[in-house]
Structure formats: C-alpha cells, structure tokens
Amino acid sequence: MQETKAWKMNGFLFFLVELVLLGGGIYFFTQDNYALIVPCAILFILIANGFLIVQPNQGYVLTFFGKYVGSVREDGFYWTNPFNSSKKISLRVRNFNSDKIKVNDKDGNPIEIGAVVVWRVIDSAKAVLDIENVGRFVDIQSETAIRSIATRYPYDTHTTDIESLQGNPDEVAHALMVELQERLTIAGVEVIEARISHLAYAPEIAQAMLRRQQAQAVIAARQQIVEGAMGMVTMVIQNLEQQGVVDLDEERKASMANNLLVTLVSESGTTPVVNTGSLYS
Structure with a gap:
C-alpha cells in the first residue's frame, strides 16, 4: 500500500450548494410541491455526507x-x-518511552535498559490499512x-577499539535508530x-559488577603506569650512555633499572638513599 492524494474540492462551494438546496426545499414545501422536495432532501443529505474538516x-x-x-493531509x-x-x-x-527492559548484554551480563523513541506517521495509507494499530505496533517493535x-554490545569495556553501551552512547543510539527505521517502514512511520x-x-549483580569494574580500572591504570615507567627507564639509560656520563655494565644497568622502576611505579613516595662512599678504602 502506498499513499496517494485523494480527489477533493473546496468545501465552502458545496456549502453554498447546501444552502441553495435548503432554501429550495423550504420554498417547495410552502408551495406544496412535494415532487421536488424529495429530490432536494436526498441531494442535501448526500452532499452533507461528503464534507471533511482536516x-x-x-x-x-x-x-x-x-x-x-x-488520503487527505492538507x-x-x-x-x-x-x-x-x-x-x-x-x-x-509522538514519543515512546519504554519501560526498563531486563536483557543480557553481549558478555551475558544481565542489565536494565530503556530508551525514548520520537516518531511520526509519514504514510497514512500504510499506517491505517497495513497495520491494525500503529501506536501499539511502534511500542512492540x-x-x-x-x-x-x-x-550486540557489552555494557562497558576499558579498551577503545570495542564499542560499548556505556562508552559509546551516540553510536548505540544511531544503531538503534537504524534498526527501528527498518522495522517501522512497513507501518509508514519515520523515526526522528x-x-x-x-x-x-x-x-542482583550490580555490586559484583561494580567491584569488577573497579578491579579492571586498577589493572588498566597499573598497566599504563608500568608502560610509561619502562619508557622513562630506557630513555634515562640511553641518555647516560650517549652523553658519556657514566659507563655502565649489564649488572649496573639492571640495578639502575630496578631502582628507577621501584621509584616510578611505587604507589607511596620513596625515600632516596645517597651513596657517599665507604669509610674504609
């Protein structure tokens, strides 16, 4: 079914015709001309049934x-x-505000999700003739x-290459809009x-998932700290060797790397120990 424009005419023109028929019927009634009253009455009723206020x-x-x-839309x-x-x-x-729906995300974790959908009818023929109740159809779909x-998405993730419901709301909203439009096109509905x-x-899993999120955040942060500390240690040793400040063998490099890593990665402040030499030579 595809919407087309219906044939229609100016209603005020036929309203004048109705007034003429009404006046004629009254005149014929006063003249006791019942043979013309009946046709006027029939025409009056038929024309009155064709009026449409949009x-x-x-x-x-x-x-x-x-x-x-x-269809008449104007x-x-x-x-x-x-x-x-x-x-x-x-x-x-029109708006559709869904209830809180309980469903499993991509990782199998039970979550609660709800959405707001803004929509309107753009094809009246499909909405009326192809669908029993367009409002109910939109709600269910x-x-x-x-x-x-x-x-399709996990609730949350700590990596940037994987989209998640919480981390990528715009992308998720666009995907939802596309899927809704595919489902509602048959009803002549446009998703705005x-x-x-x-x-x-x-x-039932909110507390456990919160602890897991905290643990994942700590692991991700520690991983970034270690990677940064390794880069700094490498840079320090290379600069010392290139500038000829000290000549380090493998054992001393390992010792310096260990000390620097402990200093940079430690969560609490470290107390430096200054080597001033030995009392005995």
Whole structure:
C-alpha cells in the first residue's frame, strides 16, 4: 500500500450548494410541491455526507466500497465523494518511552535498559490499512529493537577499539535508530530520534559488577603506569650512555633499572638513599 492524494474540492462551494438546496426545499414545501422536495432532501443529505474538516497535522484515509482511493493531509474544509468511508489518523510527532527492559548484554551480563523513541506517521495509507494499530505496533517493535541492540554490545569495556553501551552512547543510539527505521517502514512511520534513557546492571549483580569494574580500572591504570615507567627507564639509560656520563655494565644497568622502576611505579613516595662512599678504602 502506498499513499496517494485523494480527489477533493473546496468545501465552502458545496456549502453554498447546501444552502441553495435548503432554501429550495423550504420554498417547495410552502408551495406544496412535494415532487421536488424529495429530490432536494436526498441531494442535501448526500452532499452533507461528503464534507471533511482536516485539522493541522491530521490526515484522513479514504476508501470507496473497500478500495483505497487516496488520503487527505492538507488542513482545511473539503468535500469528497459522499460514498467514501474515511478514517482519521494523527500525523503529529509522538514519543515512546519504554519501560526498563531486563536483557543480557553481549558478555551475558544481565542489565536494565530503556530508551525514548520520537516518531511520526509519514504514510497514512500504510499506517491505517497495513497495520491494525500503529501506536501499539511502534511500542512492540521498539522494545524488540532495544533488546536486539543491547545484545550486540557489552555494557562497558576499558579498551577503545570495542564499542560499548556505556562508552559509546551516540553510536548505540544511531544503531538503534537504524534498526527501528527498518522495522517501522512497513507501518509508514519515520523515526526522528532514538536515545538510551536508562542503563544499569541488574540489581542482583550490580555490586559484583561494580567491584569488577573497579578491579579492571586498577589493572588498566597499573598497566599504563608500568608502560610509561619502562619508557622513562630506557630513555634515562640511553641518555647516560650517549652523553658519556657514566659507563655502565649489564649488572649496573639492571640495578639502575630496578631502582628507577621501584621509584616510578611505587604507589607511596620513596625515600632516596645517597651513596657517599665507604669509610674504609
């Protein structure tokens, strides 16, 4: 089903026709000319059935004895075929705020996730004739898409090359929007925006996952500190040798590297020991 424009005419023109028919019917009634009163009454009722008032951001889907004949989306006062059946649909922007959905992330951890979806109908024919209830359809498909997206990403990660639900909200929102649009195109719906509104570990594992996150953060920080300290030790030894300040053998290099690493990596401040020589020569 594809939306098309329905045939329509200016409603005020036919309103004038209605006034003429009404005046004619009254005149014929006063003249006891019942043969003309009946046709005027029939025409009056038929024309009255064809009036259509369209509010802003509102549409009507018209069918003629079961066949789709078009839609009216422009606001105004119109007249259409009086034998058409019409069904009203809202074209306004609407929000869907999902409940907190419990689902497993990519790593299998139970999490709670929720999202806000902003949408509107852009094809009234699909929304009315292809879908039983477009609002309910959007609700169900949105929850399904949220579950699907949550299983594709881990909740969090300490590496930059892996996207996560917590670390890459914009990328996750874009992926959710794309999947929603694919699911809702059949209903003639346009997804304007989709955002994660709630994200947390499930209560039963929240404390354990918090401790794991803290441990992973400590490990990542210590790894970065060690890598930086190794670079500094290498630089110091190379500079000493290139400038000829001291001549170090392998044993002294190892001792210096050990002392520098202890100084740089230690979490507490180190107390330097100054070697002033021996009392005995």
